[in-house]
Amino acid sequence: MSFQALLFIALMGAQAVTAAYTLQDHCIGASFQNCFNFYSGDDPTHGFVKYVNQTDALSQGLYNVTGNNVFLNVDSKNRTPNGRPSLRLESKKLYNKGLFILDVLHMPSSTCGSWPAFWTYGTQNTWPTDGEIDIIEGIHDGTRNSMSLHTSSGCSITGTGSKGTVKTKNCYINAAGQISNVGCAIDDPSASSLGTPLNKAWGGIYAMQWTSSGIKMWFWPRDAIPYNLFGNSPEPNTWGTPTASFTGSGCDFNKHFVNHRIVFDTTFCGDSGNAVWASNPTCSKKAATCNDYVANNPSAFGDSYWRINYLKVFKE
Numbered sequence: 546m547s548f549q550a551l552l553f554i555a556l557m558g559a560q561a562v563t564a565a566y567t568l569q570d571h572c573i574g575a576s577f578q579n580c581f582n583f584y585s586g587d588d589p590t591h592g593f594v595k596y597v598n599q600t601d602a603l604s605q606g607l608y609n610v611t612g613n614n615v616f617l618n619v620d621s622k623n624r625t626p627n628g629r630p631s632l633r634l635e636s637k638k639l640y641n642k643g644l645f646i647l648d649v650l651h652m653p654s655s656t657c658g659s660w661p662a663f664w665t666y667g668t669q670n671t672w673p674t675d676g677e678i679d680i681i682e683g684i685h686d687g688t689r690n691s692m693s694l695h696t697s698s699g700c701s702i703t704g705t706g707s708k709g710t711v712k713t714k715n716c717y718i719n720a721a722g723q724i725s726n727v728g729c730a731i732d733d734p735s736a737s738s739l740g741t742p743l744n745k746a747w748g749g750i751y752a753m754q755w756t757s758s759g760i761k762m763w764f765w766p767r768d769a770i771p772y773n774l775f776g777n778s779p780e781p782n783t784w785g786t787p788t789a790s791f792t793g794s795g796c797d798f799n800k801h802f803v804n805h806r807i808v809f810d811t812t813f814c815g816d817s818g819n820a821v822w823a824s825n826p827t828c829s830k831k832a833a834t835c836n837d838y839v840a841n842n843p844s845a846f847g848d849s850y851w852r853i854n855y856l857k858v859f860k861e
C-alpha cells in the first residue's frame with residue numbers, strides 16, 4: 546500500500562472520531578421555551594400535583610429565566626389540598642437516537658414527598674410500547690440516582706460495562722420476578738449523585754447516548770466534567786466506562802425505543818412516592834400519608850426547583 550493510501554486511511558479514521566456528533570438543539574436561557582411545551586393535564590403517574598400551563602407558570606413565578614439559567618419551580622407558599630402546583634415540560638420535537646447532554650446546577654432537593662425526574666418516552670403509542678428512558682430520578686429523601694429503562698416484553702440487558710450497581714436486568718415493566726414497573730435499573734455508585742448533595746456541589750453533567758446497539762449514561766460532578774464537553778464536539782469514546790450501560794443482544798433497541806419526547810418534571814407522591822412512604826423511616830414520621838405532607842407543608846418545597854444551565858441534543 547502506498548504512503549498516500551495509508552495517510553488517507555489515517556485521516557479518514559481521525560475524521561470519523563472528530564465528526565461523530567453534530568449539535569441539533571441547544572436549549573438555554575430565553576430559548577429554552579422554544580424546545581418545550583408546558584404539559585397541563587393530569588399526571589399520568591398519579592402524583593399529588595397540579596401541572597400548570599405556560600401562562601400560569603410565568604404569572605405564578607414557577608418558570609423563570611435568570612441570565613442563561615432556567616428555573617423550574619414548584620409552589621412553596623400555599624397549602625394545596627388539591628395537589629401542589631408544579632411544571633412538567635415536554636420537548637416539542639420527537640427524537641430517535643442521539644446524544645443528550647444536560648448541564649444542571651440544581652435539582653429538586655432530597656425532600657420527602659417529591660419525585661423529580663429528567664427522562665424521555667415514546668408518546669405515539671400506548672406506554673410503554675415505544676419505551677421510556679429515565680436519566681435522573683429521585684424519590685423522597687434519596688441521594689443516589691437511579692437510571693432505568695421501561696419497555697414492553699422482550700427487552701433485557703446484560704448490565705455489563707457499568708460503573709453503577711445493576712439492580713434489575715429485564716426492562717419489561719411486568720417481568721416475572723421483578724417488582725411491577727421497575728424495568729431494568731442501574732444505581733449510580735455515588736451516594737451523592739442526586740438531590741441535596743448534588744446541589745451543594747453545584748450539580749454536574751448527565752449524558753445519555755442512545756444508539757441502535759444500546760443506551761449509555763454518564764454522570765460527572767462539576768469538578769470532573771470531560772474537557773470535550775465544554776465545546777460542541779462531544780467525544781463519548783473518550784469518556785470511559787459509563788455510569789450505566791444498558792446493552793446486550795436481549796433487546797432490539799430500534800424496536801423498543803421510538804419517537805421520544807424529553808421531559809422535566811417534579812411531581813409529588815404518586816405511583817412511586819406513595820409506594821415507599823410507609824417504609825421510609827424519615828418520611829413516614831412526618832405525616833400519615835405522602836399527600837397529607839405535601840398538601841400541608843409548603844415551605845418544605847422551597848428547594849424543589851431545577852436550575853438548568855443547558856440541554857443540548859446532538860445527532861450522529
Ligand SMILES: *[C@@H]1O[C@H](CO)[C@@H](O)[C@H](O)[C@H]1NC(C)=O
Nearest residue numbers: 585596597598599600601602
Ligand atoms: C391556563 O390555565 C388556566 C387555569 O387552569 C386557564 O384559566 C387558562 O385559560 C389557561 N391558559 C391557556 C393559554 O391555556
Ligand SMILES: *[C@@H]1O[C@H](CO)[C@@H](O)[C@H](O)[C@H]1NC(C)=O
Nearest residue numbers: 606608609610611616618850
Ligand atoms: C427564579 O426562581 C428561583 C428559584 O426559586 C428564585 O430563587 C429566583 O429569585 C427567581 N428569579 C426571578 C427573577 O423570579
